[in-house]
Amino acid sequence: MNNNKKLFLIDAYPLIYQSYYAYINKPLLTSKGLNTSPIINFTYFLIKTLNDEKPSYMATIFDDNQEISFRKKEYYKYKAHRKKIPEAICIAIPYIRKILKTFQISCLHAKNGYEADDIIGTIAKKAENKGYIIYIITLDKDFFQLVTENIKVYIPPFKGNPKKIFGIEEIKEKFGVNHPKQVIDLWSMMGDPSDNIPGLPGIGEKNAKKFIQKYGSIEKLLNSTHDLKGKIQKNLEKNKNLGLLSKKLITIVTDIPLFSFHEEKFHVKKPNWLSIKKIFEELEFIRLLKKAHEYYK
Known part of the structure; x- marks a missing residue:
């Protein structure tokens, strides 16, 4: 399949949480005391994906909906045990969005009572109908239900473990x-x-x-x-x-009317190198800056 017909959809929050908890006992701090733990692995993975997969189409979806989800209305105990978002993650989110913007990666946000899963499910199905192969980059097992011949679940590499891609046969076996x-x-x-x-x-x-x-x-x-x-x-x-x-x-909703797949909106363009350099220097991402430069070239 030509790369021009591949769409990568990043489920942001699970990757950000993973980055945060990977350094929970020894957080990564800048010289000014900013905890960059929730940012660094996410950014590293973003750059690695751009370098390795060379996607022509990509979007990142955030589950930061302030409205009560329709699932919560159906069942008040839904996710009731979830703890408040750690402060370090709240502080990190604007930086992550800024990094994505400098890399020219489209960002979408859950709204109207839907969750990120539903946004991803809707876009994936609409892109599939246009002949795309879709890779949902996530750590959330809920997305296994969406797998088809053209929709895959992409578990990113972590702590030395290689990436895993789940298609129909892998789901049946698992x-x-x-x-x-x-x-x-x-x-x-x-x-x-x-x-x-x-x-x-x-x-x-x-x-x-x-x-x-x-x-x-x-x-x-x-x-x-x-x-x-x-x-x-x-x-x-x-x-x-x-x-x-x-x-x-x-069940993930796959037909939300207010979300659609427009190729031009999800097209990965050349990043703004000066903006990348500025924010990476601010975050003191010296090694990542070198990796980012490899992608920029």
Whole structure:
């Protein structure tokens, strides 16, 4: 596939959090005391991706929506256990946006009650319809549900581990499903503690995979409880609504009207070298400045 038909979508916050926690015990500080830990790995990865993949189209999506998400309205406990964003990350975000701007990388932000996942899902599907191959760069497993022949999940390299690219076959092998979309049903049954999604009480990974193979979806499972016996049968019949709610929370929206894929908006242009040099010197990114210059050349 020609690079001109490749689109890279960066899920910003998981990468920024990873950068922050990688140095949590020994933060990287400038001579003025600025904690650059949330910035440095993200920036390094950005430069490495630009150098290695040479994408013609790219965008970074931020999940900094101040509005209550539609998922929170559906289920008030959704992500209720999440801690407040660390101050160092809040301070770092404007710097990261500025770096992306100097590299001429488009930035999008979640809004209108949607999350970054939904923005990425919508753009990925619309780009796929225009013949693009899409790589979703993320650490979030939720995106596995979007994988198709043309949409891949790209897990970036970290701490010596190489990058991993998940296509259909990799998802089937990893989760024991027949199609990537079935990971939605799998997690709807099991629940997802990271987002405080309840799932079906008493259903763990082993039973969930067994039910996926037998019934194919959570709806077919819940309509077939007469096939079951004992405690599992009672739990499923009692908690049908909880399972269906979980599926609604887990499913990424892929048809938001206010977001679209315009090639010219996502086109990667030559960066502004003087701006890069200025902000990297301010952040004291000496080694990264050399790597950035390799890309600029």
